[in-house]
């Protein structure tokens with residue numbers, strides 16, 4: 001598999017939405033993705049022309065979302081995308097929130113050097129708490 005990273009273009013949004021729906025209980029709406037189009041911090045991972053992952057960050061140092069197609073997980077794609085975004089957001093504190101139940105992602109972020117900074121109670125619609133994780137650059 002030869003994976004390349006690119007800025008997300010409009011024509012990839014359908015595939016990004018498919019990954020989103022297959023990855024999250026409460027997927028973001030298409031409009032959320034549209035609002036990040038044009039940003040260097042909205043990237044996709046491509047295997048030939050198939051979108052196999054996406055990641056979004058903001059210039060202020062927030063990781064908005066990252067997901068990889070289930071059948072492509074544990075092959076370094078998430079790491080490749082997050083490393084690229086961390087290069088763009090080069091200084092200061094980079095932050096994200098995730099469900100306390102999302103153990104796989106928790107391990108992933110720890111592997112990438114993030115540490116747990118706190119908990120936000122009742123952060124999600126179903127009442128679940130969120131962990132705040134940070135990395136300093």
Ligand SMILES: CC(C)(COP(=O)(O)OP(=O)(O)OC[C@H]1O[C@@H](n2cnc3c(N)ncnc32)[C@H](O)[C@@H]1OP(=O)(O)O)[C@@H](O)C(=O)NCCC(=O)NCCS
Nearest residue numbers: 023066067068073074075076077078079104105107108111
């Ligand atoms: C989190 C996610 C993006 C990771 O992507 P990925 O491409 O599978 O991750 P990588 O292959 O780059 O993993 C790098 C390292 O992180 C750790 N890791 C990743 N996923 C893990 C898991 N499910 N359990 C334990 N450790 C994990 C491992 O140390 C891994 O290295 P290894 O495979 O050599 O052991 C992917 O699991 C995913 O899309 N999950 C669903 C969406 C989600 O929860 N996103 C995060 C919340 S915003």
